[in-house]
Amino acid sequence: MRQKDEGKAQDILRATLDEIQSVGLAGLSIEAVARRAGVATGTVYIYFKGKDALLDALYLHTKQTFAAFVVRDEGLPVRAAFTRLAKAYLDYIVEHNAEIVFMAQMANSPYVTEETRATAALGARPVALLLERGKAEQLLKDLDTRWMMEFLGGTARAMAPLAAGMSPERYAAFQESVATLCWDALKA
Amino acid sequence: MRQKDEGKAQDILRATLDEIQSVGLAGLSIEAVARRAGVATGTVYIYFKGKDALLDALYLHTKQTFAAFVVRDEGLPVRAAFTRLAKAYLDYIVEHNAEIVFMAQMANSPYVTEETRATAALGARPVALLLERGKAEQLLKDLDTRWMMEFLGGTARAMAPLAAGMSPERYAAFQESVATLCWDALKA
Amino acid sequence: MRQKDEGKAQDILRATLDEIQSVGLAGLSIEAVARRAGVATGTVYIYFKGKDALLDALYLHTKQTFAAFVVRDEGLPVRAAFTRLAKAYLDYIVEHNAEIVFMAQMANSPYVTEETRATAALGARPVALLLERGKAEQLLKDLDTRWMMEFLGGTARAMAPLAAGMSPERYAAFQESVATLCWDALKA
Amino acid sequence: MRQKDEGKAQDILRATLDEIQSVGLAGLSIEAVARRAGVATGTVYIYFKGKDALLDALYLHTKQTFAAFVVRDEGLPVRAAFTRLAKAYLDYIVEHNAEIVFMAQMANSPYVTEETRATAALGARPVALLLERGKAEQLLKDLDTRWMMEFLGGTARAMAPLAAGMSPERYAAFQESVATLCWDALKA
DNA sequence: CATGAATGAGTTTTCATTCAT
DNA sequence: TATGAATGAAAACTCATTCAT
Known part of the structure; x- marks a missing residue:
């Protein structure tokens, strides 16, 4: 067999x-x-098991692959780690358009089980920790952490479509702008 | 019909x-x-006429209602108009969750005709004009306008779920924070 | 195979x-x-060879096991042989519920080949011979033999579910009642 | 519409x-x-609602139609009512072969809901009452009522196939034999 | 022989759309 | 117009059978 x-x-x-x-x-x-x-x-x-299970599994898989791609704890100081994170976000989103479209469609669909949603959320822990470190060091505004995370994800998602077809140079500059923009938004 | x-x-x-x-x-x-x-x-x-036509019509209707809700040209100075806009965005999103879910699901669906997409885009003109005014007055970063619009929409969408169940007072403060955050992100 | x-x-x-x-x-x-x-x-x-062959084989096997269980030609006089037979029927049915259910489901199914049906029928010969002996000795009503056989099978099948959970003593009495009932029904 | x-x-x-x-x-x-x-x-x-529901409904419908066909309380004395009943059973079974085959197949299938089984059982009440009347008048053996009912059903079912293709006269005689046989089996 | 993953035809079920009333 | 029963094509899913290992 x-x-x-x-x-x-x-x-x-x-x-x-x-x-x-x-x-x-x-x-x-x-x-x-x-x-x-x-x-x-x-x-x-x-x-x-069926269509629902397939989509649920795909959602989890996508979320986890995404987390693995974006998160890398290298013990960098907050600002550097933040910039790295923002760029990685953008890289992922630009290179994985299908995944992003999918996650957007699933976000409010009844296909995803609560369990999967919970498991998927775990992948985001490191990002939360980074933000909390930034707040503790008074580098970032004292805002709710979930809040800030939504902001980063939302911003990256909003920005990514604009990177379509950019030359490497323009893209590098774009990436820099977005990272700065995010930092400016959240810095104390 | x-x-x-x-x-x-x-x-x-x-x-x-x-x-x-x-x-x-x-x-x-x-x-x-x-x-x-x-x-x-x-x-x-x-x-x-059919399911597709229904969804297409709904998309257009939703986009236009949204535009009418958010945009109000009162000849305010840039900063004030910007704050007003950011708050209105948030208000709309918080009060119109179903619409937001719908627009997210439609964004990458083949249901919407090109014509509708084009017509819908017109509603956003005033926002673009405000941002361009801001850039001309050197109050805002010199970034692509479409860019900034995506950023505003994405941020508001990202923030809205967090407003669920807030008391009016907390919500007012939250709204203020978000408006500031957006301004900080885009200001020169 | x-x-x-x-x-x-x-x-x-x-x-x-x-x-x-x-x-x-x-x-x-x-x-x-x-x-x-x-x-x-x-x-x-x-x-x-396949599903049909499996069911066909099972049908034959079940019928033959059943015949072997029930029939025992010990040269008893008619009445005694009859009683023994009736009790054996009941014993089999009570102990082999799965087989009975199966035979009932197969009876009108197109799974069983004619050949198997014919072969299976042979197992019932001794019962037919006993009944014919009874008629020859004028102990039993002069009814069609196939008839009487169906009657015995049908009665046993009908009675068996009622034996569920009986104590050995009650079951012995029950068995006796059923045997008498069958005899009374068929006796001249 | x-x-x-x-x-x-x-x-x-x-x-x-x-x-x-x-x-x-x-x-x-x-x-x-x-x-x-x-x-x-x-x-x-x-x-x-679906295949299961269809079969369940058919089962109930068949059982009820059967009960309506067989049961007729005409206040006859026990023996006469009994004979009428036995003949009606046979008539039904002979004329409604498809229904009988179906009920046999369903009897041990998991298609029938408990509720339907219970409802269907109600149709048999009048038969039970007749048998109890017979026992009270000491015309019938003092056996469990459910018992006797199973016997009648089982016998009729067993006999019916034999009536296939009989001439009206032979059928009438056959019917008489079966009724007598049943009575003999159960009479005190 | 034994295995169980793979196949794809066949089944159940859903649902956009039509149409008699 | 309004209704909702009827349609049938398309989708989800099952399962007897095959076959690479």
Whole structure:
């Protein structure tokens, strides 16, 4: 027998993501996902219990991949870590448009279970810690932490579409502007 | 369409909005919309050509209502107009959660026609003009205007959920913080 | 088929029986059978050509086991042999509920081949002979033999559920009642 | 609009019954039912929530129709009522083969809800009352009532197939034999 | 032989849309 | 116009069977 191949689950998740980007969450069909992933319809159901479970799993996976991409605790001083974080945010968002579109569509969908939402939230801990360090050092405004995190995510999401097609140089400058803008907004 | 009861078209639009908030765009069914609006399924088709047309119309309607709510050209100086604008954004988003969810879901959906997208964009002109005035007066950073608009919208959207359940006093303070934060971010 | 482990074929037949009792013939799936038998899905196909063949084999097996259980030609006089038979019927049915359920479900299903039906019928010969002996000796009513056999089977099947949970003593009395009842019904 | 037509629900129930008779419960498909009933697939779902609900409803309907057919309280003396009942049983079973096959298949299926089973059981009350009257008048053996009812049903079911193709005269005689047989079995 | 992942045809079920009333 | 039953195409999901290991 073929051993249950974790790579195949990945293929299916990837295909789901791409399919959503091209037809939207509302237009998503399992058959199209299977075709794109190069497997039979039934195979999707071997790896995921159903459409809901597939989307839930994809959400979690995406959130976690995102967290792994963005967070890197290098013991930098607050300002430097903050800038690094803001740039990483932007990098991710620019390079992973499909994921961003997906997360936006899912954010208010009833597909995501509470459990997944909770687990996904854990990935953001390091960001919260950084912000709290900044507040403790009186470098940042004394605002609610969740607050500031939403602000960073929202800003990055809002900015990313504008980076489309920029040359590397312009992009570097853009990235710098956004990081500064975020810092200016939150600094004490 | 719509000969008789203009209110009925409104009911259907409203019901669509509420339904999307509770089941998501992907879970939307015309029958559920009709039930929620208190009309028969077929009646929806008297007022709107089909599902796509309904969503397209709702998108346009929502965008325009939003623009009307937020924009008010009172000839204020830049800083005051900016603060007014930021607060109005927040007010709208807090009071119109269903609309926000809807717009987020539609943003990357193939439901909206190009024409509607273009028409909807017109509503944002006054905001662009304000920002350009700010740049001309060297009060604001010299950044791309579309850019800054995305930033304002993204920030407001990010902040709004945090206002849930606040007392009027706390909300006023919160609103002030957000307005300041936006200004700080964009000021020269 | 079956080279190696004859016991495995038995396990599969048994598992099929139990599965049908719990989910019905219509709800039967090979995967569930395999799981219950403790083998892999594919293994079922090593011992049986397919689902139909499995059910057909099970039907034959069940009928034959039943016949072997019930029939014992000990040269008893008619009345005694009759009573023994009636009691054995009841014993079988009470102890083999799953088999009874299965036979009932199969009776009007298109799963059983004509050949199997014919072979299965042979097992009932001794019962027919006993009844004919009774008629020849004018102890029993002169009714059609197939008739009387259906009557005995139907009665036993109808009575069996009532024996559930009886104490050994009550069960012995019950058995006696049923045997008498059958005899009274058929006696000349 | 077409008014929801109770006749259509009847058509669907009838079609289900016929379909089961020809392909068995395990081979039943909603599409085939719809085709046989002369409606679209989706229409079945207007009248019945799903396959399970359809079968459950059919079971109840069949049981109740059966009870209405068989039971007729005419204040006859026990023996006469008993004979009438036995003959009616047989008539029903002979004329409603599809229903009998269906009830046999359903008896041990997990399709029938407990509620339906309970409701269906009510239809048999009059039969129980007759038997109890017979016991009170010492005409019948003092056996458990449920017991005797199972016996009558089981016997009739067992006998009915034998009546297939009989001439009216032979059938009348057959009916008489069965009634006598039942009475002999249960009489004190 | 044994396994169980993979297949894809077939089934159930949903739902946008139509249409008789 | 308004209704909601009816339609049927499309989607979700199941499962008998195959086959690489």
